[in-house]
Amino acid sequence: MSATIIDGKAAAEKVRAGLAERVLRLKQKGIVPGLAVILVGDNPASQIYVRNKARACENTGIHSRVERMPENTTQEQLHAMIREINGDPAIHALLVQLPLPGHLNEAEALRQILPAKDADGFTLANAGALLTGTKGVLPCTPRGIIELLKGAGVPLQGAHAAVIGRSNIVGKPTALLLLRENATVTVCHSRTRDLASVVSKADIVVAAVGRPGFVTADMIKPGAAVIDVGINRLGDGRLAGDVDFDRVRETAGWITPVPGGVGPVTIAMLLANAVEAAEAYAR
Ligand code: NDP
Numbered sequence: 203m204s205a206t207i208i209d210g211k212a213a214a215e216k217v218r219a220g221l222a223e224r225v226l227r228l229k230q231k232g233i234v235p236g237l238a239v240i241l242v243g244d245n246p247a248s249q250i251y252v253r254n255k256a257r258a259c260e261n262t263g264i265h266s267r268v269e270r271m272p273e274n275t276t277q278e279q280l281h282a283m284i285r286e287i288n289g290d291p292a293i294h295a296l297l298v299q300l301p302l303p304g305h306l307n308e309a310e311a312l313r314q315i316l317p318a319k320d321a322d323g324f325t326l327a328n329a330g331a332l333l334t335g336t337k338g339v340l341p342c343t344p345r346g347i348i349e350l351l352k353g354a355g356v357p358l359q360g361a362h363a364a365v366i367g368r369s370n371i372v373g374k375p376t377a378l379l380l381l382r383e384n385a386t387v388t389v390c391h392s393r394t395r396d397l398a399s400v401v402s403k404a405d406i407v408v409a410a411v412g413r414p415g416f417v418t419a420d421m422i423k424p425g426a427a428v429i430d431v432g433i434n435r436l437g438d439g440r441l442a443g444d445v446d447f448d449r450v451r452e453t454a455g456w457i458t459p460v461p462g463g464v465g466p467v468t469i470a471m472l473l474a475n476a477v478e479a480a481e482a483y484a485r
């Protein structure tokens with residue numbers, strides 16, 4: 203049996219169509235949702251991500267402000283830019299594109315962002331809200347993963363989920379959101395003993411490792427849902443996820459492709475966070 207392929211582009215399109223209507227309602231109240239992105243330096247992947255985010259904003263009727271700062275920007279100059287945008291009434295949501303150049307402190311920079319304008323949900327206030335199950339801004343990729351699973355009809359309650367990766371931006375928040383959906387969650391990382399055996403018991407596998415082909419078919423329980431977060435650039439320039447897609451699809455019940463899976467829905471969730479920030483501002 204071959205897995206159902208979860209179409210991230212279609213899921214993102216559906217989210218965006220709903221958002222476009224909400225943007226129109228805000229505009230009728232005289233509010234144009236605004237998202238600002240700060241990009242420091244010239245990391246080529248970040249340049250592409252920022253361009254895609256700005257384009258997605260324009261297609262959904264969201265005002266986008268992109269601030270490009272040079273590689274040698276100081277911590278204080280970055281903080282001054284964040285504070286200026288915090289005070290800009292045309293901007294309801296703000297993100298600092300990560301990774302920052304090595305001389306800059308990411309945690310210090312994130313601390314400058316007003317939690318109400320935190321488009322990525324990375325501030326301590328919003329991370330704390332996620333941990334405690336209170337209202338806050340959710341990080342985009344984990345929010346997108348739940349959207350994909352629910353949209354595909356994957357049962358979450360009582361399911362055993364294995365999340366591979368424990369980063370602050372993907373692994374940990376995804377585990378917390380799955381827990382919120384009443385899944386039983388195991389978080390795996392580089393020190394996990396017998397990872398293959400842990401993963402092979404899971405009904406839901408989320409791979410956020412950053413290693414092409416890391417998840418192989420023998421690790422997957424027949425019928426499991428496999429969400430591939432990884433974005434890896436291969437030697438020949440192609441993009442690949444963390445999952446051996448061609449073989450795993452023969453065993454899994456559901457699977458997301460790379461590209462066209464988690465990526466598009468992550469951007470849609472960023473737009474959702476921006477629209478929700480503008481709606482909160484309008485209230
Ligand atoms: P990080 O590098 O921050 O985290 C990777 C995690 O994988 C770590 O927790 C690490 O464990 C774990 N890991 C590494 N090697 C192994 C191993 N051999 N066995 C088990 N676990 C291992 O990455 P991110 O979370 O930021 O991103 C993960 C991937 O997702 C990347 O490819 C990234 O490009 C992609 N990504 C995609 C997004 C999208 O929109 N589709 C958004 C964000 C990220 P440990 O903590 O022990 O070191």
